[in-house]
Amino acid sequence: MQTAWGWPIAIYLFLGGMGAGALLIAAAFEFSGKRYQYDFCPTALVGATVPGPLLILGTLLLIFDLGAGRREPWRILYMYTHFSSVMTWGVWLLTLFIPVALIYGFLEILDAFPATRQWLRSRRWLRWTAFLWNLPLRQTKRIFAGVGAVLAIGVATYTGILISAVGPAIPFWSTWVLPFIPIPMLPVLFLVSAISTGLGLTVDLAATLALGSVEQRLKSLPWIHLALIGAETLLLGMMLITALMAGGSAAKSAQEIIAGSYAIVFWFLIVLPGFIFPFVVHAYAIGLGRHSPVSGVGSGMGIVISGLFLRYLILISGIPAAL
Amino acid sequence: MPATISRRRFLGLTAAAGVAAALGLPLLRKEASSAEERPKARYALIIDTTKCTGCGACIEACRQRNKLPEGLSYIRRIVKGNERNPWFLMVQCQHCANPPCATVCPTHATYRREDGVVLIDPRLCVGCKYCMQACPYQARIFDEKRGVADKCWLCLPWVLGGGLPACVEACIPGARIFGRADDPQSEVAQLIASGRAKPLHPEFGTEPSILFYIMPEE
Numbered sequence: 001m002q003t004a005w006g007w008p009i010a011i012y013l014f015l016g017g018m019g020a021g022a023l024l025i026a027a028a029f030e031f032s033g034k035r036y037q038y039d040f041c042p043t044a045l046v047g048a049t050v051p052g053p054l055l056i057l058g059t060l061l062l063i064f065d066l067g068a069g070r071r072e073p074w075r076i077l078y079m080y081t082h083f084s085s086v087m088t089w090g091v092w093l094l095t096l097f098i099p100v101a102l103i104y105g106f107l108e109i110l111d112a113f114p115a116t117r118q119w120l121r122s123r124r125w126l127r128w129t130a131f132l133w134n135l136p137l138r139q140t141k142r143i144f145a146g147v148g149a150v151l152a153i154g155v156a157t158y159t160g161i162l163i164s165a166v167g168p169a170i171p172f173w174s175t176w177v178l179p180f181i182p183i184p185m186l187p188v189l190f191l192v193s194a195i196s197t198g199l200g201l202t203v204d205l206a207a208t209l210a211l212g213s214v215e216q217r218l219k220s221l222p223w224i225h226l227a228l229i230g231a232e233t234l235l236l237g238m239m240l241i242t243a244l245m246a247g248g249s250a251a252k253s254a255q256e257i258i259a260g261s262y263a264i265v266f267w268f269l270i271v272l273p274g275f276i277f278p279f280v281v282h283a284y285a286i287g288l289g290r291h292s293p294v295s296g297v298g299s300g301m302g303i304v305i306s307g308l309f310l311r312y313l314i315l316i317s318g319i320p321a322a323l
Numbered sequence: 324m325p326a327t328i329s330r331r332r333f334l335g336l337t338a339a340a341g342v343a344a345a346l347g348l349p350l351l352r353k354e355a356s357s358a359e360e361r362p363k364a365r366y367a368l369i370i371d372t373t374k375c376t377g378c379g380a381c382i383e384a385c386r387q388r389n390k391l392p393e394g395l396s397y398i399r400r401i402v403k404g405n406e407r408n409p410w411f412l413m414v415q416c417q418h419c420a421n422p423p424c425a426t427v428c429p430t431h432a433t434y435r436r437e438d439g440v441v442l443i444d445p446r447l448c449v450g451c452k453y454c455m456q457a458c459p460y461q462a463r464i465f466d467e468k469r470g471v472a473d474k475c476w477l478c479l480p481w482v483l484g485g486g487l488p489a490c491v492e493a494c495i496p497g498a499r500i501f502g503r504a505d506d507p508q509s510e511v512a513q514l515i516a517s518g519r520a521k522p523l524h525p526e527f528g529t530e531p532s533i534l535f536y537i538m539p540e541e
Contacts, residue, residue: 004452004465067450067470075449078430087429087453162453165427168527169459321459323401323414323524 002170002318008065010312013159014197015058016094017190018307019051020152021198023101026108027149030142038217042210045112047202048145049105051152055098086162093158097151103132104144111137156194160187163314170318172253175243185239186314192235196228197307200278204300208293222282222291225299229279249319262317265309274306364438366477367504367511368488369520370413371537374498377402377411384493385415388478395464397475398490410539415490416441416462416475417523417531424454424463424472432472439532440479445471459527477533511535 026047029035035044069075079091110116110133117133120126132140164174164184177183203221207214214221243254257266278299285291382396389397401412418441425433425441432447433454448471455463455472466473478488482501486492491501502511514520520535 002456004455065451067448067452067465067467067472068445069449069451069470071470075430075447078432078447079449079451082429082431084426085429085453087427087451091429166453166457167423167459169423169457169461318456320461321524321527323412323460 001316002320005065005315007312008061010315011308012058012061012065013190013311013315014308015054015061016159017156017194017311018197018201018304019054019058019101020097020156021194021196022047022054022202023051023104023145023148023152023198024156024195025198025202026104027145027152030145034218040112040210042207043202043217045108046206047198048101048108050201051148052098052102052105055094055101055155059094059098086158086165089154090158090162093151093154097148097155100144100148100151104141104148106132107137107141107144111141152194153191156191157187160184160190163318168321170320171246171248171250172243173314173318175239175246175250177242178238179242179245185235185242189232189235189239190311192228192231193307193310196225196232196274197304199224199228200300200303200307204278204296204303208291208296208300212293213291214296222285225278225282226286229275229282233275249321253317253319256319257313257317262313265313269309270306270313273302274310277302363505364503365505366438366440366482366533367502367515367520367535368477368491368533369500369511369514369535369537371498371500372410372412373537373539374496375411375413376496376498377409378495380493380495381413381490381499384489385475388481388489391464391473392468397462397464397473399461404539412523412536413490414460414462414523415534416477417460417529418475418477418533420530420532421528423457423459423529427453427457429453440477441474442476442479443472443474445469445473448472459524459529 024047026035026044029041029044029047035041063070063073063076066076069079076091079088080095082088106129120129120133161184164186167174173186174184175186177185177188203214203218204225207217211217218224240254240258243250245251256262281291281295281299285295377400379400382398382400385391385398386393386396391397398413398415401414402409403412404410418435418439420435420439422433422435422441425435429451430447430449432444432449433441434444435441445466450465450470450472452465452472455461455465463472463474465471478486482488487501488499491499500510500514502509504512504515506512507516511520514537515535520537522531523534523536525531
C-alpha cells in the first residue's frame with residue numbers, strides 16, 4: 001500500500017471528477033435546449049454554479065497536501081513549467097477550468113434570477129462586473145458552457161492519467177483496459193465515474209430536492225443511470241480482472257479490493273450504494289414509471305458517496321512493485 | 324569638426340572593443356578549459372549481494388553523513404530468499420538514465436547531471452510526492468522538516484573531491500565497490516563488462532546507470 005498520498009488527494013480526485021461531471025451535465029442541458037423547456041432548471045443551475053467552488057476547494061486540498069509549496073506558495077508557480085509531467089497539465093487545466101466554471105455559474109445565476117442584475121447594479125463595488133452582464137447573456141453563457149465542457153473532460157480524465165503515469169512503480173494504477181489493449185483503464189473509468197457522480201449531484205439530488213420529482217423533466221434519467229452503472233461495472237470489472245491476470249503487485253491490489261483488507265470499502269461503500277442501490281431504484285422506476293423523491297435523493301447520495309470511496313480505494317490500494 | 328568626428332569614432336571603437344572583450348573573454352576562457360579535455364566521468368557503484376551480510380552499516384553511515392533523522396536513510400534493506408537461506412538487497416537511488424522521477428516532477432527540481440548522477444534541487448521542489456510514487460525502486464524519502472523529496476545523491480561533493488560515498492566507506496564485508504566505469508581498467512568497468520554486475524530490474528525500463536548488483540547464483 002502506498003502511503004505518500006491519502007485522503008486530501010482522494011477528496012480532490014472526487015471533487016474534481018464530480019465538478020467536471022456536473023458541468024458536463026449542465027452543458028448538455030444547455031446545448032440540447034432542455035435548459036429552456038422550463039422557467040426554472042435546477043440541474044443547469046447547480047451544474048453550472050457548483051463546479052467552480054468544488055474545484056477551488058479541491059485545489060486548496062492539493063495545496064494543503066504539498067510540503068514546501070504550502071509554506072512557500074510561490075513555489076507553486078514552478079509547477080506550470082515542466083510539461084513532461086501530467087501534474088503540470090493538471091495545474092494548467094485547473095487554472096483554466098476554475099475561472100471558466102465560475103463565470104459560467106455567474107452567467108447561469110444571471111439567467112435564472114434576472115433580479116440579480118438589479119442587485120449587482122445597486123452595489124458599487126460589484127459594478128466592475130458590468131462587462132459580463134452587459135454582453136448578450138445566452139450567447140456568452142453558451143460559449144463558457146462549451147469551453148467549460150471541453151476543459152471538464154480534461155479535468156475528469158487527467159486525474160486518471162496522472163495516477164496511471166507512474167507506470168511500473170505502482171502497476172495496479174496503470175492496469176490496461178484489457179490484457180491485450182495497452183491503454184490504461186483509470187482515465188476511462190474516472191471519466192465515466194465523473195459523469196455518473198455529476199448526474200447524481202445535479203439531477204438525482206438537486207433536481208429532486210428542488211422539484212420534488214424529476215420524472216417530467218428527464219424521462220430518460222433511469223435509462224441513462226442504468227447505462228452508466230452498466231458501463232462502470234464493465235470498466236471496473238475489466239480493470240480488476242486484467243489486474244488479476246497481470247499478476248504481481250497489481251494482482252495483489254485487486255485481491256485486496258475483492259476479498260482482502262479493502263473488501264468492506266469496496267462492497268459496502270462503493271458497490272452497494274453506487275451500483276446495486278441506484279440500479280434497483282432506477283430499474284424499479286422504469287417498471288413503475290415513476291420515482292419517489294426519497295429514492296431519487298437516495299440514489300443520488302449513494303452515487304456521490306460511492307464516487308468518493310472509489311477514488312479513495314483506487315488511491316490507497318496502489319501497492320508498489322516488489323523488488 | 325574633424326576633431327569631433329575622430330572623437331566620436333574613438334568612443335565608438337572603445338565601446339566596440341569593450342563589447343568584444345566582454346563577449347570574447349568568456350569564450351576564450353571556455354576554450355582554455357576545454358583544451359584540457361577531461362574525459363566525462365561515469366561513476367558506478369556495484370553492490371555484491373553475495374558478500375552483503377545485511378548488517379546495515381551502510382544505512383547508518385548514510386544517515387549520519389547526510390544528517391538524516393533517526394530511522395531515515397537513503398538506503399533500504401529488503402530481505403530476500405527463504406528463512407533458512409536469507410540474503411539482503413540494499414536499495415537506494417539507481418541514478419537511472421531514464422529517470423521517471425524527473426519526468427513526473429512538475430517543476431524542474433529533479434534533474435540528471437551529465438555524469439549520470441540524478442539530483443534534487445530542494446529550492447525548486449514543492450513537495451507533491453509525485454516522484455515518490457513514480458520511482459519503481461521506492462528510493463525516495465520525504466524530508467518533513469523542509470517539505471521536500473530527498474534521496475541518495477551518491478555523496479557527490481565527497482566523490483568530486485576524490486572521496487567515497489559514505490555507504491562504500493562503511494561497508495564492512497567490502498560488498499560495495501565504487502569506481503569509474505569510464506576507465507576500462509577499473510574493477511567496476513570489468514565487472515559490468517563481464518556481465519556479472521547487472522542493473523536491478525531492467526524491465527522497469529528506467530535504465531539504471533550507476534548502481535549495479537551482483538546477484539546470488541540461481
